[in-house]
Amino acid sequence: MLPARVAGFGPRMLDELGAMGELCWVGKGAMGPDDGKVALFRRDRVGLLLDPPVVPDDLDPLRRAILDHLALRGASFVVELLRAAGDVRLGELESALWDLAWAGLVTNDTFLPLRALAAGARARPGQRSGGGRWSLVADLLGPERSPTERALARATMLVARHGIVSRDVLATEQIEGGFAPIGRVLRELEEAGKVRRGYFVEGTGGAQFAAPGAVDRLRAARQPERAAPVVLAATDPAQPYGAVLPWPHRSPDKGGARRVAGATVVLVDGAAVLFVERGGRRWITFAAADDPATFEIAAQALGRIARERRGKMLRVESIDGEAARETKYAAALRAVDFRSDVRGLVLEVR
Numbered sequence: 001m002l003p004a005r006v007a008g009f010g011p012r013m014l015d016e017l018g019a020m021g022e023l024c025w026v027g028k029g030a031m032g033p034d035d036g037k038v039a040l041f042r043r044d045r046v047g048l049l050l051d052p053p054v055v056p057d058d059l060d061p062l063r064r065a066i067l068d069h070l071a072l073r074g075a076s077f078v079v080e081l082l083r084a085a086g087d088v089r090l091g092e093l094e095s096a097l098w099d100l101a102w103a104g105l106v107t108n109d110t111f112l113p114l115r116a117l118a119a120g121a122r123a124r125p126g127q128r129s130g131g132g133r134w135s136l137v138a139d140l141l142g143p144e145r146s147p148t149e150r151a152l153a154r155a156t157m158l159v160a161r162h163g164i165v166s167r168d169v170l171a172t173e174q175i176e177g178g179f180a181p182i183g184r185v186l187r188e189l190e191e192a193g194k195v196r197r198g199y200f201v202e203g204t205g206g207a208q209f210a211a212p213g214a215v216d217r218l219r220a221a222r223q224p225e226r227a228a229p230v231v232l233a234a235t236d237p238a239q240p241y242g243a244v245l246p247w248p249h250r251s252p253d254k255g256g257a258r259r260v261a262g263a264t265v266v267l268v269d270g271a272a273v274l275f276v277e278r279g280g281r282r283w284i285t286f287a288a289a290d291d292p293a294t295f296e297i298a299a300q301a302l303g304r305i306a307r308e309r310r311g312k313m314l315r316v317e318s319i320d321g322e323a324a325r326e327t328k329y330a331a332a333l334r335a336v337d338f339r340s341d342v343r344g345l346v347l348e349v350r
Contacts, residue, residue, distance in 0.1 A: 001236050003308070014040075014111045025111065026050060026137055028174060030102040031261065034117055037102075039174075047142040048153035051176060053104045062088060062096045067105065067136065075109060075135035097134060107140070108132045147181070155185040159195060161237055163214035167206045171243040172235075172259075183207070203245055221270075229301035234263035234275070241265065241272050248272055248286045256284050266298040273298040280306075281317045281344070285329070292332060299329075299336050303347050317344035 003009040017023040021043055028037040041049060055067065062085055069084040070076060076084075078093065085093055098117070100106040108114075110132030145153075154175060158165045165186065167179045175182070186209040189195045196210045200218065232239040234257075241247050242259040248271070249255055257265075262278030271288040273295060289295045306314045316324045316333070324330060324344040338345040 001233050003305075004230075004232055004236065004238075011111065011115060018110055024107060024109075024140055025114065026107055026140075027102040027104050030099075034120065035261075036098075037261075038114065041140075043140065045153065045157075046140050048145055048150055049157060050137075050141065051150075052141060052144075053137050055105060056103075062092065063100055066093075066096060066100060066134075070106065070134065070136045070139075074139070075133035077133055081134065104137055106134050107137050108134050151181045151185045155182050155189065158182065159186075159189075159209065159211045163217075164200055164208050164210045166201075166204045166208045166244075168204045168244045172237045228269055229273075229297050230267045231301050231305045232265055232267065233261075234259050234265050235261060239265050239267070247275075248288070250287055264302070266302055268294050268297050268301075274302065276302065276316075280314050283316050283319045283324075285320055289329070295329060296332050296336060299333055299338075303336060303338075306347065314347040315341070315344055 002014075006013070014023065018025075024041050024043050024046060025038050026041065026046070028039050030036045039050075059067070065085050066081055069081060073080070073084075078090070078097075081097070082088070082090065082093055085096075097106060101108075112131045155165075158169060158173070162169050165182075167183075170179050170182075186195060187197070190197045190209065194212070196212070196215065197207055198210070198215075200208050200210055200215050230238075234242070239259075242257065247255070247257045249257070257263075257272075257275040260278070264274075264276040264280075265272055266274040266276070268288065271294075272286045273288045275284040275286070277283070285295070289298065303314065316338075318324055319327045319329055324333070325340055330345065333345050334340075336347075338347045340346075
C-alpha cells in the first residue's frame with residue numbers, strides 16, 4: 001500500500017519514522033504461523049484510535065511472565081526477556097512474543113522484527129531474528145479518552161482516509177461499534193460545516209459524508225484527459241471492489257477475486273480491469289479488459305510496478321482459467337514485452 005502512495009518508498013523510511021517516535025505498529029491478528037495483520041499509527045494519535053487491549057485470563061506462564069516483566073521494567077530487549085522468562089529457549093520466547101504481538105498486547109519500537117518474520121528469519125540456535133525493544137501496547141495509549149473523543153477522532157480519520165464516508169466504508173475497516181457512533185459525529189460535523197452530506201457516489205447506500213473539496217475532485221476526475229491506470233493491493237482502502245462496490249464479474253461462474261493479502265487489482269479510470277493473485281501466476285479479467293487499449297494500459301502499468309519493485313520476473317500462467325499463451329490477451333501481453341516460456345508468459349523485470 002505504501003509504495004502506491006510514496007514515491008521512492010523504501011523500508012528505511014518506516015525505520016526512521018519509528019526511531020524518531022513518529023510511527024508505531026500494532027498487531028491485528030495472526031494469518032498463519034509466520035504472518036499477520038499490522039496497523040500503523042501516528043504515535044500522537046494511537047491513544048484516540050486504538051481501543052485499550054484486553055489481556056486474556058488463560059495466558060500460560062511464559063506469556064504472563066513477558067507481560068509482567070514489561071509492565072514492571074518497561075521496554076526491553078529480547079536478551080532481557082530471556083533472563084526474565086527463566087528456563088526457555090529463544091525460539092519459544094519468540095513464538096510467545098509473536099502470539100502477544102498479533103493479539104495486540106505487545107509491540108516493538110522498530111520494524112526489524114516484522115521484516116525478519118516476513119523474510120522467514122525465525123530464530124535459529126544462536127541467532128536472533130529482528131531487533132529493537134519490546135513493550136506493552138497499553139503503554140502507548142496515554143491517559144484514558146472519552147467515548148466522544150474516540151468517536152470524533154475515528155470519524156475525522158475516516159473522512160481523511162476515504163474522502164467520502166458511508167456505512168459501506170466500514171467493510172474495509174476494523175472499528176468496533178459499527179457505523180452508529182461514527183454517523184452521529186459526522187452529522188454533528190455536517191451541522192458545523194466541516195463535512196457535506198449527500199448522495200455523491202452511485203452504488204453505495206445510505207447517507208454519504210464528504211470532506212471539503214472531495215466532491216469537486218471526483219467530478220473533475222469523471223472526464224480524464226487520458227486513461228489513468230492505478231495498481232493497488234486488493235486490500236487497499238482505496239480499492240473499492242469487494243467492499244464498497246461489488247466485484248464486476250461477467251457472470252457468477254467467473255468469480256474468484258477476493259480482498260486477500262498479496263493480491264493486486266489494476267484499475268483504469270476507476271474501472272477494475274485485472275485481478276492478480278498472490279505470486280502473479282493467475283489472473284482474472286473483468287469486462288473493462290475486453291477493450292484492447294484498456295487491457296494494454298493495465299498490463300503496462302502492472303509491468304511498470306513490477307520493475308519498480310525489482311522483482312525477478314512476472315509470470316502469468318492462466319487468465320480466466322485458460323492457459324495464458326492461448327487466451328485472446330496473449331498478443332497484447334507480448335506487445336508489452338511479455339515472452340512465452342514453458343509455463344506461460346513472462347516479463348523479465350531485472
